[in-house]
Amino acid sequence: MTKFLSFDIGGTKLSYAIVDEKGKICSGIHKKSTPKTVEELFFMLCQITNENEGQFDYVSFATAGAVNLENTLVRSSTPNMPEGYRNLDFSRVSKSNIFVENDANAAAWGEYKKGAARGYKNIIVITLGTGIGGGIIINRKLLRGKSGKAGEVGSIKIHTDAVRECTCHNFDCWEAYASGTGMKETIRRLAKIRPSFRKGVYRNARVEDITTIDLIKSAQRGDEFAKEVFETWQHHVALGIISLVNIFDPEIVVLSGGMGEVVDCKKLEKEVNHNIVVDPVKIVPAELKNNAGMVGAALLAYENLELHEDNRI
């Protein structure tokens, strides 16, 4: 049985575990804060690899940022990662062969092989968190694009008038509305114009102190303002999915990430199916949750490193 030391490296957290060729996690799942400099991060990865020496055959990485077509390094600048991250030489982390994939792509592959999208052929996996990521599987193959950067679904435009600036400095990206960051902006904007804001649980709150978790709890408890923000946010989530479903005509959309867990999938599915011109689609929550990236990276590494099978479009 081939085993992988599989990492999931995000802007805030870094997790790793030993994953076997069937996608089974066969160690504890370790979590750390992502170091603030690329030197510390590199050192940490080497240290973890050394500590686990002998327990794995290959090393796989699910990482923030776009990955090159050879699956060896990060090609894009990644605003949430330490400076210089795109130059990190993953091949020097271990003497074993390594395999690198974008985290949203790896998570999509994990959900396709072992999670909520098992058995489907045309799949969109959306990761809703601080930002929005996407992994797209077309007829059982991962969409990579001309240079490995495809699937940047967070940058779909959902407004005509340059209303919201995104962290990428462009305007009206889907991510500026439908991510956690987007929900916070919706709180800020609606608080200014809705009298309901000062009539419920936020009567004495400072807008900038309201977190997304807090907002979601208040909505669940029936606060009018929080309910409106939540519904507006979920409508924003729907808009990008409607576009993607019209473009790809997939069987299933899987929602992962922290913000994905709070979506009312049944209600969202209804709104989406009411607004598309292709055949109806299923919308379901992710099953592997935070492990999807590690599992997917290991499974992709297995197919690429062992079988040399081309599972990319």
Next chain:
Amino acid sequence: MTKFLSFDIGGTKLSYAIVDEKGKICSGIHKKSTPKTVEELFFMLCQITNENEGQFDYVSFATAGAVNLENTLVRSSTPNMPEGYRNLDFSRVSKSNIFVENDANAAAWGEYKKGAARGYKNIIVITLGTGIGGGIIINRKLLRGKSGKAGEVGSIKIHTDAVRECTCHNFDCWEAYASGTGMKETIRRLAKIRPSFRKGVYRNARVEDITTIDLIKSAQRGDEFAKEVFETWQHHVALGIISLVNIFDPEIVVLSGGMGEVVDCKKLEKEVNHNIVVDPVKIVPAELKNNAGMVGAALLAYENLELHEDNRI
């Protein structure tokens, strides 16, 4: 040399020609108005087929509407086509084998094989006309989706607030802004609020009489109002393309259709490349123009029908 009687059937016009297996048009190109009833349309197709009997081996159709995965019939309702069009039995038009493909997909294939996208692997072809169609080629293959309906790019959402109703009865589809119909709506909306409307060539015009052709000419002649409408429209065109490029990371975007011809491709390319997070993309006008659908349908039919025969031997 295998020959095809190849049709391109749109909401307003119907064209046909004899196309050979290399994509060469080897007859005159005939154009007719699309009949208003499905009975008249069926009769016309049969008549044309009979008149050309002996000059072709197969019949290929590029048609408005989504086509099933077997390439035999139209699966979707098509608002611009005669009522009952989705039930039209193409196989009864001729004794020869037939092949049906969505017009935007066929046009994309034509541009990929014989036109502006020759030599590229990841291609988006946008048809800008009365509506918007799209054909997407990923690593040399046509994107079809779970049921043949993929590529409905006209239904990308580009506004959050239900501002414009589309002919599909949903709101804020890209098509409601960036098609010819969309430009007319922009004329109507801007005429209400811009004093420049009554200061130039339209000082005595009725808004509803201004055609897109007329508007484009006035913009080219420097009318302030017409220039603003045109630039707004071109920005609307850019928005959908930005989303698609971020999703697919293609090498090239080809603009076809009547409204595609009037786009300032250089300016559009600049706006798009300034607003994407993937690598830069080329944006070019179509080369085959109105013939792309006929040529693409014939070439797709050749690959599908001929290979089928080989399989049976």
